[in-house]
Amino acid sequence: MKRVSRKNAVRLVLLFAAVGMSNNSLDGYLVRGSSQEELIDWDKVKSAFRDYLTEPVPEKAKAFLDILPFEGTKNQTGDRSTAVLYIYDNYLTFEAGVLAGDKYLTEAAFRLLNFSDAAFSEVLDEILGNLATENPRLFLEVLYEYKESWFVKQVRPPVLGTSFEDLCGDILQWKRRIKALKTVKETKYRQIRDECIRLLEEAIEKYEPK
Numbered sequence: 021m022k023r024v025s026r027k028n029a030v031r032l033v034l035l036f037a038a039v040g041m042s043n044n045s046l047d048g049y050l051v052r053g054s055s056q057e058e059l060i061d062w063d064k065v066k067s068a069f070r071d072y073l074t075e076p077v078p079e080k081a082k083a084f085l086d087i088l089p090f091e092g093t094k095n096q097t098g099d100r101s102t103a104v105l106y107i108y109d110n111y112l113t114f115e116a117g118v119l120a121g122d123k124y125l126t127e128a129a130f131r132l133l134n135f136s137d138a139a140f141s142e143v144l145d146e147i148l149g150n151l152a153t154e155n156p157r158l159f160l161e162v163l164y165e166y167k168e169s170w171f172v173k174q175v176r177p178p179v180l181g182t183s184f185e186d187l188c189g190d191i192l193q194w195k196r197r198i199k200a201l202k203t204v205k206e207t208k209y210r211q212i213r214d215e216c217i218r219l220l221e222e223a224i225e226k227y228e229p230k
Contacts, residue, residue: 062098092134145181
């Protein structure tokens with residue numbers, strides 16, 4: 021996995037500030053959640069994702085999603101590191117599917133957040149953040165379904181990630197994202213939409229040059 025740069029370290033501060041976590045306190049984070057009965061088999065996770073890469077169709081995306089528990093679980097088997105690295109190394113294909121509007125892959129990204137270390141969380145946050153800009157309706161729809169998941173409740177909604185390598189780019193993207201989110205008017209999503217906008221506005225206020 022790539023090393024965390026100085027700029028990306030700022031993102032990680034944003035990512036974990038809500039629960040007072042540091043990069044050195046991730047062991048518990050990797051398995052936090054309420055689902056202690058479900059099993060995650062990381063060898064099957066890798067196999068299902070490989071099948072999706074071979075044939076990126078909704079049926080394969082759903083099979084990948086179905087392997088992943090809704091929440092983190094301590095009941096794990098298989099080679100987690102190899103599976104996560106495999107997904108990480110192919111994240112551009114993962115992101116392409118999410119941005120194309122695949123709801124199954126979008127849900128998979130939310131579920132993987134409950135099992136991810138700092139670097140992989142950054143990638144998932146970037147993917148879902150970009151979705152919030154490009155398809156805010158789908159982002160809010162899935163966020164609403166996962167609003168009780170551990171990561172969303174205990175860390176924050178994954179709305180701050182961007183593909184830029186500098187804070188100026190981040191700030192411009194955050195402003196664009198706010199405009200995109202404001203186009204979603206449905207009452208059902210108003211509360212989570214406004215929470216996302218608040219997080220974005222706070223980030224802009226904190227990092228925009230005065």
